[in-house]
Amino acid sequence: MPDATSPSSGFRTALGLYLGALVAGVAASVAATQQVSDAVLAAVFVGGLATGGIFGVVATRLDGDLAIRLGRSRRRRALLYLPGIPGLLGAAAATMSWSPIASTFVATGSSLALLVVGYVLGGIARSEYVETITADEPAATWEWTPPDGGKADTLLAVLWGFLALVNAIDGNVAAAIVWLLIAIGWIVAGAIEGRWRTPWGADPEIRVHEAGLVKRRPFTKAFVPWEEVSHVRLHEDELVLDRGLFDVRLERSELADLEAVRETIERTLETAGADARSVP
Missing domain, CATH: 2.30.29.150 (PH-domain like)
Structure with missing residues (x-):
């Protein structure tokens, strides 16, 4: 088993965002059922983000091996997506019918955000595990070009962005939020996997x-x-x-x-x- 190391700042940030979105989504969803004002709902959501972020910092300080254990297991990384699954159902409902913006942002928005941040968190954890398990010098290294998403990836991102804009103009804010988050998630995943060519990051x-x-x-x-x-x-x-x-x-x-x-x-x-x- 790899030796425990201090998690990177990237992992701490991603974990804080993940737990923040999780706590904020749960807390604000409960508050929304009480029919509170938008100002109170926003305050509860922001408070949940801060609380979850603090939990993330504390968790990494108490368990320096957290990133490695999470990154080593495909099943553990898959568990990161479970809290975001309800958002998929909410997204389907929101795209077919209008719903209030507050409840949509809380239920659907936070759930879809969990899917995106959970994907990023799992990728960072896996990378930290790989860094630990392959601390030796490689026997050989080759330049690699990851499969390019090509025009299909770009067209999908543009299509979802266009759907977000159309729904926003039409007054269906719920569906607009859903399509926008889907587009952002697609772009983030493509950048992380190397399907999008960017000047940032390491050479594959x-x-x-x-x-x-x-x-x-x-x-x-x-x-x-x-x-x-x-x-x-x-x-x-x-x-x-x-x-x-x-x-x-x-x-x-x-x-x-x-x-x-x-x-x-x-x-x-x-x-x-x-x-x-x-x-x-």
Whole structure:
């Protein structure tokens, strides 16, 4: 197990925002059922954000290993999305019928915000775990071009932004909030995964370490331990690491020298004594 380290400022910030959105959403939703004024509702929401943020700071101070334990488990990261699921139902309802702006912002807005921030928080935690488990120098490193979302990603973002604008003009503020948050979430996810080309973040790379393979994106890292890899094969212009439902596929358009990558992985697997075989 990796040694505990102090969580990064990025993780502390994301955790504070996540817990803040969670506490604010719950507190304001309860207040909304009491038919309080918008001013009181706003005060409750802001107070919930501050309270959740404080909880996040305290949690990281009490548990320096929090980011690593969260980042190591795919199931734990998936739990971050559960509080935001009600927002999906609220979003569907809001896009089909008008609802008061206060209740929509509290119920639907906070839930969708939880999905976005939860995604960011999970990505940061996974990256910190990868940093810890691969502290050694990589055996080899290659420049990598993550799959580009292309025009489809851009068109979707523009479409959702357009729907937000149309609904706002039409007076359906609830649906406008929903479409705007969906567009923002899509753009954030695309930037984190490298589908959007931005001047910020690290240069994407593929790294081969003693413990496994690292896919470094501009803002996150993913780790594939060798013990999960059952086969390594080169099929036409695609390198495939078979690992059940979560195969790793690298195309020549993303990574030029697939043969060199395969050879390095095979040598590393042999050195590590992993139970893997190469399929021609």
